[in-house]
Amino acid sequence: MLAPVFTDSQGELNKYQRQAWEAFKSLPFPDNSQEAWKRTSIRGMHLNKLQLADSHNNSKIPAELTKPLTDDLHGGEILFNGTQVTIELDEKLAKQGVVFTDLQHAQKDHPEILAKVLKASTTYSEDKFAALAAAFGSNGVLLYIPKNVIVEKPLHSLLWTSGEGKLHAFQVFVFLEENASATFVHESASAENKDSQNLHAALMDVKIGPNSKLNFVELQSLGSQDWNFTHEKVSVDQDAEVDWIFGALGSHLTKNFSDLNLVGRGSTGKMSGFFFTNGNQHLDHDTQQNHLAPNTTSDLLFKGALLGESRSVWQGMIYVAENASKTDGYQANRNLVLSEKARADSIPGLEILTDDVRCTHGATVGKLDTDQVFYLESRGIPRNEAEKLIVEGFFDPIMQRIPFEGVRKRFQNAIEQKMNEY
Amino acid sequence: MSELNIRDLKVSIEGKQILNGVNLNVKQGEVHAIMGPNGTGKSTLAYTLMGHPSYLVNSGEVTFKGQNLLDLAVDERSRLGLFLAFQYPVSIPGVTVANFLRTAVNARRKALNPEDKGIAIPEFRKLLMEKMAVLKMDSSFAGRYLNEGFSGGEKKRAEVLQMAVLQPEIAILDETDSGLDIDALRIVSEGVNLLRSQNIGVLLITHYQRMLNYIKPDVVHIMMGGTIVESGGAELALHLEEHGYDWVREKYENGVPSAS
Numbered sequence: 001m002l003a004p005v006f007t008d009s010q011g012e013l014n015k016y017q018r019q020a021w022e023a024f025k026s027l028p029f030p031d032n033s034q035e036a037w038k039r040t041s042i043r044g045m046h047l048n049k050l051q052l053a054d055s056h057n058n059s060k061i062p063a064e065l066t067k068p069l070t071d072d073l074h075g076g077e078i079l080f081n082g083t084q085v086t087i088e089l090d091e092k093l094a095k096q097g098v099v100f101t102d103l104q105h106a107q108k109d110h111p112e113i114l115a116k117v118l119k120a121s122t123t124y125s126e127d128k129f130a131a132l133a134a135a136f137g138s139n140g141v142l143l144y145i146p147k148n149v150i151v152e153k154p155l156h157s158l159l160w161t162s163g164e165g166k167l168h169a170f171q172v173f174v175f176l177e178e179n180a181s182a183t184f185v186h187e188s189a190s191a192e193n194k195d196s197q198n199l200h201a202a203l204m205d206v207k208i209g210p211n212s213k214l215n216f217v218e219l220q221s222l223g224s225q226d227w228n229f230t231h232e233k234v235s236v237d238q239d240a241e242v243d244w245i246f247g248a249l250g251s252h253l254t255k256n257f258s259d260l261n262l263v264g265r266g267s268t269g270k271m272s273g274f275f276f277t278n279g280n281q282h283l284d285h286d287t288q289q290n291h292l293a294p295n296t297t298s299d300l301l302f303k304g305a306l307l308g309e310s311r312s313v314w315q316g317m318i319y320v321a322e323n324a325s326k327t328d329g330y331q332a333n334r335n336l337v338l339s340e341k342a343r344a345d346s347i348p349g350l351e352i353l354t355d356d357v358r359c360t361h362g363a364t365v366g367k368l369d370t371d372q373v374f375y376l377e378s379r380g381i382p383r384n385e386a387e388k389l390i391v392e393g394f395f396d397p398i399m400q401r402i403p404f405e406g407v408r409k410r411f412q413n414a415i416e417q418k419m420n421e422y
Numbered sequence: 423m424s425e426l427n428i429r430d431l432k433v434s435i436e437g438k439q440i441l442n443g444v445n446l447n448v449k450q451g452e453v454h455a456i457m458g459p460n461g462t463g464k465s466t467l468a469y470t471l472m473g474h475p476s477y478l479v480n481s482g483e484v485t486f487k488g489q490n491l492l493d494l495a496v497d498e499r500s501r502l503g504l505f506l507a508f509q510y511p512v513s514i515p516g517v518t519v520a521n522f523l524r525t526a527v528n529a530r531r532k533a534l535n536p537e538d539k540g541i542a543i544p545e546f547r548k549l550l551m552e553k554m555a556v557l558k559m560d561s562s563f564a565g566r567y568l569n570e571g572f573s574g575g576e577k578k579r580a581e582v583l584q585m586a587v588l589q590p591e592i593a594i595l596d597e598t599d600s601g602l603d604i605d606a607l608r609i610v611s612e613g614v615n616l617l618r619s620q621n622i623g624v625l626l627i628t629h630y631q632r633m634l635n636y637i638k639p640d641v642v643h644i645m646m647g648g649t650i651v652e653s654g655g656a657e658l659a660l661h662l663e664e665h666g667y668d669w670v671r672e673k674y675e676n677g678v679p680s681a682s
Contacts, residue, residue: 369512370475371512372512372514374474374475374496375508375511375512375514376514376522376526377473377495377496377497377500378472378473378496378497378499378500378505378506378508379497379500379522379523379526379529379584379588380497380500380501380526380529380530380533380588381497381525381526381529382495382497382529383495383496383497385525385529386497389514389517389522389525390514390517392516392517393514393515393516393517393567394515394516395516396515396516396517396567397515397516
């Protein structure tokens with residue numbers, strides 16, 4: 001098995017990574033006996049053959065991925081091409097105390113902020129893969145917004161990976177102080193290399209201070225060689241708000257844990273997800289809406305479409321703690337199974353420990369409606385286009401939640417590409 | 423001139439024969455009304471002509487503009503100039519009226535010229551707004567998801583809007599009058615009449631005389647037991663309104679003329 005390479009033995013990052021490495025060594029690999037891993041197997045992944053990613057196999061990032069997301073320029077952009085990093089941040093934002101950089105630079109330039117963020121993060125202890133991401137993830141993103149700072153222009157980071165038999169570990173830390181707001185888009189993508197096997201392990205820890213608001217958009221379009229394991233936690237303080245959007249199109253296999261923790265009174269979280277699988281993809285999203293304070297609101301909508309022999313799992317839980325009265329929780333998962341051999345599992349759940357709450361959920365798995373197809377065909381639209389239109393329509397309510405034309409366009413193209421092979 | 427020609431059409435659904443030999447000839451510019459009680463095969467005829475996969479043609483033939491209609495796919499029938507206004511229009515969540523109709527217009531252009539890049543958005547918008555104004559539809563209608571949450575009247579109006587945009591040569595209106603109040607009926611009928619003045623042929627399926635007050639038929643057919651048993655002028659519909667179908671039932675048991 002690999003061992004991590006720790007840099008800068010004095011820094012907080014080093015300390016954090018060593019703790020994570022200890023956690024990694026003591027934690028067992030998950031297996032199908034655990035509820036969360038019942039439907040997703042990691043057999044077939046050759047961990048012992050993996051090597052650390054290095055700079056030898058970086059490849060050029062496709063121009064499409066670095067195009068600005070809006071007509072306006074980015075407020076900042078960080079591009080990780082394997083181990084190579086380029087960082088840009090609007091000078092005005094830097095002067096206001098906004099930090100948007102990679103972890104290595106953060107360690108040198110903003111050690112106190114990095115220390116504050118890392119000390120508050122315990123996500124690495126969640127399980128083997130979370131610990132793996134933290135122990136090996138010597139790089140990643142730090143986004144810090146000081147008190148009373150409103151960032152209008154979107155901040156964008158992209159992790160682009162390549163190579164064969166590589167481990168790509170990555171971490172994202174976001175910290176908004178009081179009365180702050182920002183829009184942050186993080187993308188994971190890789191060069192297609194289907195005869196190979198890579199491991200992408202990521203950890204994301206987001207903290208939103210009182211009265212602050214974060215728009216958080218995540219897009220995953222990894223290649224079919226990638227086995228993708230992610231642990232994400234968003235913690236929302238008093239009267240703060242998160243609008244969290246996930247789009248998943250790629251990877252051979254994904255196991256994602258996304259936790260929304262409404263820790264402050266009056267906090268709100270909206271989670272919108274969509275996935276579209278084909279071939280033999282297997283995408284498993286595990287969501288948790290934790291109402292840990294009174295008067296909190298959560299609203300989750302996940303939509304998925306499946307082609308080929310692909311498989312999806314969505315398992316969602318709304319948890320309402322004893323003290324979290326007057327909460328309002330909602331979750332819905334809608335799946336469109338477009339092929340006989342594809343399969344979607346949808347498992348909603350509620351765990352409510354107090355009265356005076358409103359929690360509802362819904363889950364559906366359906367096929368393409370033949371009457372809808374006939375109706376569109378009767379207007380002269382050829383069948384394959386009719387079907388494409390229905391699938392686009394299925395995703396439209398989620399697309400409307402994505403605040404950038406550029407991102408919407410990219411995903412519409414991806415839907416179109418996948419539908420072309422249908 | 424376009425002509426829809428139906429010869430001895432026999433059709434079944436789920437193993438049960440519903441149409442027992444329909445003969446009908448509709449020319450461009452003519453309005454034919456088909457009347458008859460429930461369950462006599464009027465909607466089956468409409469769906470079969472459009473090509474719904476649940477209906478199986480056992481025998482007979484249908485030609486449209488000289489082509490064998492039954493050999494064509496649903497979308498090809500539409501592009502050839504046939505239109506069906508649905509009795510129960512299907513809702514398509516997430517697809518706006520404008521996006522849907524632009525896709526339909528572009529499918530037509532592309533079939534004529536594979537290199538076509540599609541109608542320019544401003545040009546399409548102008549076309550759509552013109553047609554909507556005729557049908558007294560608010561411009562916000564274009565941005566709504568197709569038939570999603572539409573009232574009965576809005577759905578029927580949307581059907582006629584689609585017809586106005588796609589400009590078919592022969593249109594089948596399957597109980598387009600059902601669920602409409604008097605005002606909506608008048609507006610929808612005016613829309614149809616406008617197209618009629620542009621030389622469309624109409625096959626109008628209805629239970630009632632009332633739509634025929636607005637859209638004057640050239641020929642009225644009575645369908646019973648899966649065949650057309652009587653044909654006549656506009657006065658036949660008035661006669662039915664007054665006397666009901668009992669006299670037809672007495673004359674034709676299960677669609678077979680008792681006299682022959």
